[in-house]
Amino acid sequence: MLRTEFFRFPERTAIVPVAALVVFLAVVALPTASTAAGTAGASAAKSGGLGVPGKPEITDVVCVEQCVSARKATPGATVEVVGRYLNRARHVVFAGKSRDVRVRYRQRKFNRVRVVVPGTAVDGRPFVVSSSGFRSNRAPRELEILPVRMIPREVFPVRGSFNYGSSGAKFGAGRTGYSHQGQDIMASCGTRIVSVRKAKVVYRKYHSAAGNYVVLRNLGTNTQFAYMHLLKPSKLRPGQVVDAGRLIGYVGQTGRAYGCHLHFEYWIGSWQRGGRPINPLPYLRSLQKG
Ligand SMILES: [Zn+2]
Structure with a gap:
C-alpha cells in the first residue's frame, strides 16, 4: 500500500501534461455541456415546488480567494x-x-457565479437575483464574513480524516535504490488538498511516478513544498500566487502510488534544482495543533 515509488525527475515531462490535460478537458467538458443544454425539464421536475425552468438555484457558496476557510x-x-x-x-x-447588500457578478457561467464580498457584508446565506428579477433560494449553508487578520498563515494540507501510514510512508524509508523523499498522508481519494502557506506555483505537471503534482514556493521563505498523486491535474497555473488554504486538488493515487494518499515533500531551496528535502513530519504535526 505504501510503496510510493518516487525518485528522480527526468526533464522531459512537457508533452505528458498537455496530453493529460486534453483528455481531462474532453472528459469534463462533454457532460457539462450536455447538462447545460438539457436540464430545463429535469430541473423543473426535480425541484418540485420551486420548479420554474431557468430560475437560478443555489447549492453552495464557497470562498476561493482571500479566505479563512471554504465557508x-x-x-x-x-x-x-x-x-x-x-x-x-x-x-x-x-x-x-442593517440591510441586504447587492453586488454585481464578476464572472458567470451556467453552474457558477463569482463575486467580490462587499466591505459591509456580514454572516448570512446569500442568494442571487436574475436579470429578469427572479430571486433564487438562499444558500443552504451560512457564509461567514471574518476580518482579514483571521486568514491563517499555515494550514494542514489534507482537509479530512487522514493518518501517517506505516513505516514505509515515512521520510527516508527504503525504496529500491533510493530513499523516500517525503511523508505520505493517507486519506480517502477525493479529500481536498490545500496550500499549506501563501505560495507561488512553480510547477504543475504529470510524471509517471509522481502522477499529477504541483510544486509551490512558499513566499517569504527559501522553502518549497511538493504535493503529489493528485486525483486530477490541479487547476492552479505556474506563476499564480495562492493563499494558505487555497484548493490545490484532491487526494488520488495517480502515478506510482498504491492506495489513496498525498505524498508531501518539504524542500530547503529549489525542488530538484539544488535544494534538499527534509523530513516534513515534525512540521506537519505542528500544523495539526493549529
Ligand atoms: Zn510517498
Whole structure:
C-alpha cells in the first residue's frame, strides 16, 4: 500500500501534461455541456415546488480567494456561488448590518457565479437575483464574513480524516535504490488538498511516478513544498500566487502510488534544482495543533 515509488525527475515531462490535460478537458467538458443544454425539464421536475425552468438555484457558496476557510470569507474575498441557471444571475445579495447588500457578478457561467464580498457584508446565506428579477433560494449553508487578520498563515494540507501510514510512508524509508523523499498522508481519494502557506506555483505537471503534482514556493521563505498523486491535474497555473488554504486538488493515487494518499515533500531551496528535502513530519504535526 505504501510503496510510493518516487525518485528522480527526468526533464522531459512537457508533452505528458498537455496530453493529460486534453483528455481531462474532453472528459469534463462533454457532460457539462450536455447538462447545460438539457436540464430545463429535469430541473423543473426535480425541484418540485420551486420548479420554474431557468430560475437560478443555489447549492453552495464557497470562498476561493482571500479566505479563512471554504465557508469563511473576508471583506474583499472572491466567492463562488454554485448551482444552476446562474448564467442568468446579475446580482448576488449578501446579508448586511442593517440591510441586504447587492453586488454585481464578476464572472458567470451556467453552474457558477463569482463575486467580490462587499466591505459591509456580514454572516448570512446569500442568494442571487436574475436579470429578469427572479430571486433564487438562499444558500443552504451560512457564509461567514471574518476580518482579514483571521486568514491563517499555515494550514494542514489534507482537509479530512487522514493518518501517517506505516513505516514505509515515512521520510527516508527504503525504496529500491533510493530513499523516500517525503511523508505520505493517507486519506480517502477525493479529500481536498490545500496550500499549506501563501505560495507561488512553480510547477504543475504529470510524471509517471509522481502522477499529477504541483510544486509551490512558499513566499517569504527559501522553502518549497511538493504535493503529489493528485486525483486530477490541479487547476492552479505556474506563476499564480495562492493563499494558505487555497484548493490545490484532491487526494488520488495517480502515478506510482498504491492506495489513496498525498505524498508531501518539504524542500530547503529549489525542488530538484539544488535544494534538499527534509523530513516534513515534525512540521506537519505542528500544523495539526493549529
Ligand atoms: Zn510517498
